Amino acid sequence: MKNKIALITGATSGIGRATAHEFAKHNIDLILCGRRLERLQTIKKALEKEVDVHILNFDVRDKTQTLKAIDSLPEAFSEIDILINNAGNAHGLDPIQTGNLDDWDAMMDINVKGLLYVSKAIIPGMTARQSGHIINIGSSAGKEVYPNGNVYCGSKHAVLAITEGMRIDLNPYGIKVGAINPGLVETEFSKVRFKGDPIADTVYNGFHALQAQDIAEIIYFMVSRPDHVNIADLLVFPTAQANSTTVKKN
Numbered sequence: 746m747k748n749k750i751a752l753i754t755g756a757t758s759g760i761g762r763a764t765a766h767e768f769a770k771h772n773i774d775l776i777l778c779g780r781r782l783e784r785l786q787t788i789k790k791a792l793e794k795e796v797d798v799h800i801l802n803f804d805v806r807d808k809t810q811t812l813k814a815i816d817s818l819p820e821a822f823s824e825i826d827i828l829i830n831n832a833g834n835a836h837g838l839d840p841i842q843t844g845n846l847d848d849w850d851a852m853m854d855i856n857v858k859g860l861l862y863v864s865k866a867i868i869p870g871m872t873a874r875q876s877g878h879i880i881n882i883g884s885s886a887g888k889e890v891y892p893n894g895n896v897y898c899g900s901k902h903a904v905l906a907i908t909e910g911m912r913i914d915l916n917p918y919g920i921k922v923g924a925i926n927p928g929l930v931e932t933e934f935s936k937v938r939f940k941g942d943p944i945a946d947t948v949y950n951g952f953h954a955l956q957a958q959d960i961a962e963i964i965y966f967m968v969s970r971p972d973h974v975n976i977a978d979l980l981v982f983p984t985a986q987a988n989s990t991t992v993k994k995n
């Protein structure tokens with residue numbers, strides 16, 4: 746039987762990269778996306794011993810580049826079974842009155858519009874084949890708003906609303922749509938959010954944060970359920986975290 750094919754955005758780091766490794770372990774062929782080409786090449790080299798791997802180097806903020814990259818897929822990778830919309834980040838942690846416009850643009854353009862552009866390129870193949878599975882990586886920030894989280898929380902609330910909309914609209918086609926919403930995961934996320942501020946190195950101190958591998962294993966669990974089971978929405982915290990503002994530290 747032919748392997749399934751998954752396209753993962755944000756595969757150069759953190760949750761996306763861990764998911765690529767987890768999928769390869771389970772014989773899922775991979776289309777890996779991201780802006781850092783060298784990293785994509787290194788991951789491809791490591792994983793192509795196990796499965797077929799194709800890389801796509803584009804910025805999800807760029808509509809034309811995104812559609813062109815996905816349109817360029819060779820025949821063997823053109824029928825995508827699983828889409829993991831993972832690319833995204835927080836940029837800044839500022840009160841709304843002093844927030845930075847470039848940070849706001851980045852979060853809305855990447856987390857929300859980028860997810861839409863990628864989905865727009867892939868969904869028609871899924872509807873034509875009447876099958877597919879889309880998993881959007883939301884956040885606990887999409888479930889509740891925390892101080893100074895304003896626009897990042899807004900972008901992740903949007904991801905959740907879009908996930909629900911996708912699930913409704915794609916229901917007639919038998920396409921599964923779900924979201925996983927993690928709390929604190931120790932990745933490059935805080936380095937991006939705090940842009941070189943040493944505070945980035947302290948975010949996961951004093952408690953056992955979720956690791957990218959924890960989320961990757963849950964994503965594989967989601968995609969490996971039987972045909973009649975769709976995990977629609979998951980909220981996952983480290984044990985030490987009760988909500989966005991309550992974390993038990995040593």
Ligand code: NDP
Pocket residue numbers: 754755756757758759760761778779780781803804805806831832833834835855859882883884885926927928929930931932933934935937957
């Ligand atoms: P990382 O910073 O480790 O990874 C982010 C990934 O997104 C990278 O592979 C990066 O690739 C990609 N990316 C960022 N901007 C763009 C862009 N403009 N175009 C294409 N790719 C882009 O963070 P995480 O793994 O933690 O984050 C993955 C997802 O998980 C995000 O959506 C994040 O919001 C979400 N999340 C993270 C949590 C956490 O605490 N870490 C908790 C809840 C949700 P490259 O730079 O090479 O383009």
Ligand code: 8X3
Pocket residue numbers: 835883884885886894927928929930989
């Ligand atoms: C990442 C988790 O709490 O930093 O989405 O927003 S948080």
